[in-house]
Amino acid sequence: MKIKDRVSLLLAVSLCLLTIGCRTDPGQQLNQQSVKSPASANQTAKPVILIVIDSLMDKPLQEAIRQGHAPALKHLLANGHYFPKVVSSFPTMSVTIDSTLLTGTYADRHHVPGLVWYSGKEKRMIFYGNGPKEAMKIDQPQVLIDSVQQLNQVQLNKETKTIHEELAEKGKKSASINAIVFRGKTEHSLKVPGWISAATHMPDALNVTGPEWLSYAAFAQLDPNNRHDRLWKKYGMNNDFSGHDVAYLITKKQLPPFTIAYFPENDMTVHRGGVANLDGIAKADQALQVALNAYGSWDRAVKNAVWIVMGDSAQSAVYDDRDKATVDLRPLLAPYRIAKIGQPVRPEDQVVISTNERMAYIYAIDKKVRLADIVKRLQAEDKLDIIAVKDGKNVRVTAGNTSDQFSYRPGGRYTDEYGQTWTISGEPKLADIAIANKRIKYGKYPDVLARLYGAVHSHEGRYVVVTIKPGYELVTESSPTHLGGGAHGSLHEKDSLVPMIVAGTDTRPKTLRLIDMKDWILQLANQ
Known part of the structure; x- marks a missing residue:
């Protein structure tokens, strides 16, 4: 194979890596406050299996179920509980x-700002993977x-523990299957395919820490007979x-007591085919x-x-x-003189940018x-709905065309629906x-104060955070676009609210936010 062909395949690898208590009918809206909090439950410990389906949304989920x-x-919904707005x-x-799911914190504490960001410490842009046009211009081995390695071992704040780390400290095992964030206490060597290391400056293996059981596409798998890691299957990221x-x-x-598995393919389907x-x-x-x-029957799966x-x-x-x-x-x-990617x-x-x-992020x-x-200058564009910047101890917010x-x-005299207090002027x-x-009531930007504060304080540097109204995307040099399809990234509820099905327990997180999933899962796994 020619070197250029090997590099082309490397591009494919890099891109594909990153790229609910009573039963309820799918069409019904459940009173989300009716399910017990974890602390009030008393049940026999069962292993927890968390399946994350990328870009899963309430209306398409209900329609898919309705159409068979x-x-x-x-089956899980009919035997469990449904929360359409997490x-x-x-x-x-x-x-x-x-990072939020695994650490129970927003970006101000876990320090992973986004898919693309600029590190002032390293004086370079960080890409965890993006569109093919950008891929042709950036260092794919990096x-x-x-x-895989730097995200988990360096950039994810070491002072903020993951679910895997906390379970390990209690002597409990856990598993991560194709999850992007997986840091734990067990050392692993992720084998880099030989043709990649031969064609580039990459090492033969990437040393990481993860849970006891770590599976990551072509780099590591639990079942030696798992054959879903071929080139045409995105090297296992499927x-x-x-x-x-x-x-x-x-x-x-x-x-083990906790397993997280990532199902990635719906994301690209929605990007291309629409919401x-x-x-x-x-x-x-x-x-x-x-x-x-694998349990023999679906009823047995829910029971066990x-x-x-x-x-x-x-x-x-x-x-x-x-x-x-x-x-x-x-x-x-x-x-301004804008850096080239x-x-x-x-x-x-x-x-x-x-x-x-x-x-x-604009630095x-x-x-x-x-x-x-x-x-x-950004206020001249009326499609921009949130423009925010750090202002001393405050976050200052404006928008386009205003x-x-x-x-x-x-901290302060105003309290929101999650019990958080704020000073607002x-x-x-x-x-x-x-x-x-x-009392603060959020509208189309759920938990906006805490989530935006997290991004504004997520990493070092002087920068502006900007989002755009639904229907639009922000672009710069070679940015990916999803015309006629779907996109996300913003604070708007259309990007931010996801469904959750829970079966096998009558408990629920403290609040219906991703940030509260960690504590709930730890309580379930530690029973």
Whole structure:
């Protein structure tokens, strides 16, 4: 094989890696407060199996069940509880979401800002994987090292423990199957395929720490006979690979107290086919059936394990006209020298733009560039719905086509629906926030104060956080677009609310937010 052909295949590997208590009918809305909190439950400990279906959304899920495309999901829902509106993390991109899920914190504490960001310490842009146009311009071996090793061992805050680490400290095992974030206490050597290390500067193996059982596409698998890791199967980053390894643990009676398995394929299906597409849900259901079948019957599966099936983020529909759907940030910042993604950041560069589909970080790396000036230029674009910047102890928020703003910080006399307190001044209606009797009510931006605060304080540097209204995407140099399909990244509820099915327990998280999943899972696994 020629070197250039090997490198082309490496591109494919890098890109594909990153790329609910009473029973209820799928069409019914459950009173989400009716299910017990974990502390009030008293039940025999069962292994917890968390299945994360990328970009799973409530309406397509219910429609797939109604049309008979998702019998396994229907069975779990019919024998469990359904929560259609769980609040994701922010940015609504997989690496940040998974970091929140595993650590129980937002980005201000776990320090993984997004799929694309700029490290002031390393003076470089960090890519965990993105679209093919960007892939042709960036160092793919570095992307792979960042997305597998550096993300887990360096960039994910070591002071913030993962579920796997906390279980290990209690002497309990856990498993991670195709999850992007997997840091634990057990040392593993992920074998890099020989042709990749031979054709690039990558080592033969990537040393990481993870749970006792770690499965990661072509780099590591639990079942030596798992053959779903071929080139045409995205080297194992697929639903079948994940479902097969879950089934292996079950049939070998090696299922630990907690297992997380990632089903990635629905994400790309929605990106391409749109938010109403059901094909990805049907494929995920087929892989879920493999896992359920390992118990001999689906009823036995529900009896013997706690099953949690949920989305990570949603997606909002993108207009199919490029001129209408995309907003290029570069013309808005034209007076500045903007760093190019295909080369190292130069001393003369003034601004770095890191786009994450429907949100972006805009960095002022030149001390002469004022963040207030960047904000003013961004306000000229009326499609921008949130523009935020750190202002001392406060976060200052504005939007496109307005001079209104508001500031806020944690602690104060206003209390939101999650028990968090805040000090707020200005016009919070910019973020669809209503305040009455010192109580905060969120509108179309769920848990916006905490989630946005997390992003604004997620990493070092001077930067502006910006999001765009539904229907649109932010683009810069070679950014991926999803015209006529779906995209995510923003704070809007269309990107942020995901469904969750829980079977095998009558408990639920403290609040219906991804940030509270960790504590709930630990309580279930430690019973």
